[in-house]
Amino acid sequence: xxxxxxxxxxxxxxxxxxxxxxxxxxxxxxxxxxxxxxxxxxxxxxxxxxxxxxxxxxxxxxxxxxxxxxxxxxxxxxxxxxxxxxxxxxxxxxxxxxxxxxxxxxxxxxxxxxxxxxxxxxxxxxxxxxxxxxxxxxxxxxxxxxxxxxxxxxxxxxxxxxxxxxxxxxxxxxxxxxxxxxxxxxxxxxxxxxxxxxxxxxxxxxxxxxxxxxxxxxxxxxxxxxxxxxxxxxxxxxxxxxxxxxxxxxxxxxxxxxxxxxxxxxxxxxxxxxxxxxxxxxxxxxxxxxxxxxxxxxxxxxx
Amino acid sequence: xxxxxxxxxxxxxxxxxxxxxxxxxxxxxxxxxxxxxxxxxxxxxxxxxxxxxxxxxxxxxxxxxxxxxxxxxxxxxxxxxxxxxxxxxxxxxxxxxxxxxxxxxxxxxxxxxxxxxxxxxxxxxxxxxxxxxxxxxxxxxxxxxxxxxxxxxxxxxxxxxxxxxxxxxxxxxxxxxxxxxxxxxxxxxxxxxxxxxxxxxxxxxxxxxxxxxxxxxxxxxxxxxxxxxxxxxxxxxxxxxxxxxxxxxxxxxxxxxxxxxxxxxxxxxxxxxxxxxxxxxxxxxxxxxxxxxxxxxxxxxxxxxxxxxxxxxxxxxxxxxxxxxxxxxxxxxxx
Numbered sequence: 001x002x003x004x005x006x007x008x009x010x011x012x013x014x015x016x017x018x019x020x021x022x023x024x025x026x027x028x029x030x031x032x033x034x035x036x037x038x039x040x041x042x043x044x045x046x047x048x049x050x051x052x053x054x055x056x057x058x059x060x061x062x063x064x065x066x067x068x069x070x071x072x073x074x075x076x077x078x079x080x081x082x083x084x085x086x087x088x089x090x091x092x093x094x095x096x097x098x099x100x101x102x103x104x105x106x107x108x109x110x111x112x113x114x115x116x117x118x119x120x121x122x123x124x125x126x127x128x129x130x131x132x133x134x135x136x137x138x139x140x141x142x143x144x145x146x147x148x149x150x151x152x153x154x155x156x157x158x159x160x161x162x163x164x165x166x167x168x169x170x171x172x173x174x175x176x177x178x179x180x181x182x183x184x185x186x187x188x189x190x191x192x193x194x195x196x197x198x199x200x201x202x203x204x205x206x207x208x209x210x211x212x213x214x215x216x217x218x219x220x221x222x223x224x225x226x227x228x229x230x231x232x233x234x235x236x237x238x239x240x241x242x243x244x245x246x247x248x249x250x251x252x253x254x255x256x257x258x259x260x261x262x263x264x265x266x267x268x269x270x271x272x273x274x275x276x277x278x279x280x281x282x283x284x285x286x287x288x289x290x291x292x293x294x295x296x297x298x299x300x301x302x303x
Numbered sequence: 304x305x306x307x308x309x310x311x312x313x314x315x316x317x318x319x320x321x322x323x324x325x326x327x328x329x330x331x332x333x334x335x336x337x338x339x340x341x342x343x344x345x346x347x348x349x350x351x352x353x354x355x356x357x358x359x360x361x362x363x364x365x366x367x368x369x370x371x372x373x374x375x376x377x378x379x380x381x382x383x384x385x386x387x388x389x390x391x392x393x394x395x396x397x398x399x400x401x402x403x404x405x406x407x408x409x410x411x412x413x414x415x416x417x418x419x420x421x422x423x424x425x426x427x428x429x430x431x432x433x434x435x436x437x438x439x440x441x442x443x444x445x446x447x448x449x450x451x452x453x454x455x456x457x458x459x460x461x462x463x464x465x466x467x468x469x470x471x472x473x474x475x476x477x478x479x480x481x482x483x484x485x486x487x488x489x490x491x492x493x494x495x496x497x498x499x500x501x502x503x504x505x506x507x508x509x510x511x512x513x514x515x516x517x518x519x520x521x522x523x524x525x526x527x528x529x530x531x532x533x534x535x536x537x538x539x540x541x542x543x544x545x546x547x548x549x550x551x552x553x554x555x556x557x558x559x560x561x562x563x564x565x566x567x568x569x570x571x572x573x574x575x576x577x578x579x580x581x582x583x584x585x586x587x588x589x590x591x592x593x594x595x596x597x598x599x600x601x602x603x604x605x606x607x608x609x610x611x612x613x614x615x616x617x618x619x620x621x622x623x624x625x626x627x628x629x630x631x632x633x634x635x636x637x638x
Contacts, residue, residue, distance in 0.1 A: 138318060147572050148573075
């Protein structure tokens, strides 16, 4: 909610949108951490997009006689394998670079599904209230009553292990947060003057929900989406680690950790680097989330 | 207050029914056949299969199966594990204290470190202390805890040899459970070496499980403190000439703690999710490890009743937190 919603501004001129963005950017860029996070995520996006050209090797390629090589800067390392090789002689750096594709895709797909479903359910519940609201929110309560990872595990067990099913399960577990958030914002906005005036002008339910009310709930939604993005990456990695997510030899970071676990004393770098990649990505996204929250939350802006 | 409790309890009934339907339905949806799973590698003859199907009520219509399940759960019968042939409730009761012990230690560590860290960061807002604490908190919040656990094992157990790698206690100790809490039981028996061993086993899992709640509590405390420190009554307290320590600890912190208590309570669900990973990494014999193993082994009764029990416990804890919140924050009660 970055614009002053007490004023009726149904159709903003183009200049106002640019001004709103530049105001947002002003606050966002004041947060050093957020800018760093944005830069890091940018690097990961480039790595993911151009992985086949950036990565030195094909991620599945096994180099015989080069298994469990330590990183290049340590004793016994080989400059051809910068971060070392794993238990079957695959280049860890190449696998990590390709892994960025999986993690970012997971985040994107999960958030798209969770946000779409959550927004629709939240809009319906908050707009219509009554039994629609009760029915939807009870179902959300039930989903939230289970520990998220446990529920995701059971769902993946039902659907069958694999990356796609893991994403669906995580999306289902994350969407109640969107639904609750949208419902609360819709209820707060519904009785404002601009909504009433749109209703008087003859706007239908669908138009009121999607075009009049929804854009004014966008601020908290964007923050929630960022948080869900990092949660999705963490949960998918956890599922991969437990053997229920992406299946080997997929170079997904969590799955790489699961295999490397057997070698933590003999070849610690096999687990160190994939975990570090997860941590850096998630941290960068959370930094952006914090920056977005500060920039989009009018309450904090004044302080 | 009584009517508030009553209203909250009424609200829970449909959710509990929903949870039981979900737990029941999930298990029916799992691929595989419970009777074949029960029979194991030997398999069964078709005749025996039909007999077993009838004996376990799998031939009945699905809604009747559900009602039967609900009936037996209400009379305290949560089914029998296919793997161990022991009642699920008994297994749950033996493993649950291990998870509670771990979770309690984690939440205590998270609170004891998190609240002072958040207060310090808020009081020294903008200083390097604030930035450092909050940087660490965000890192903790972003931590893939399964990896964090492996790192700690690598460093403290494999490299330094300070802490054991897995389990609750060294294998040469056997304590008949009294409370089920290994640390308390060993003290009750007066077995000092056992207590030390239990404590050493507890350290790393506690740190791993506490990481995310600690980060959340520190962040929440900081923002609650910042909000409160700007309030009029804090300014009044300062103007009265009270010492800065008294203003922060008595006037500000007490009011800032109200939202923090809710945050701590809400961590219970997250702790359960964290326990699955933590217990798997440290081979901690609790319900998190039990659940994932049962899911992988397709131990249908355990998955079904385990899900139900865990969800019910989380709901109960959330309810208690809500009520506690009403006790410490009178504003809620009048609603």
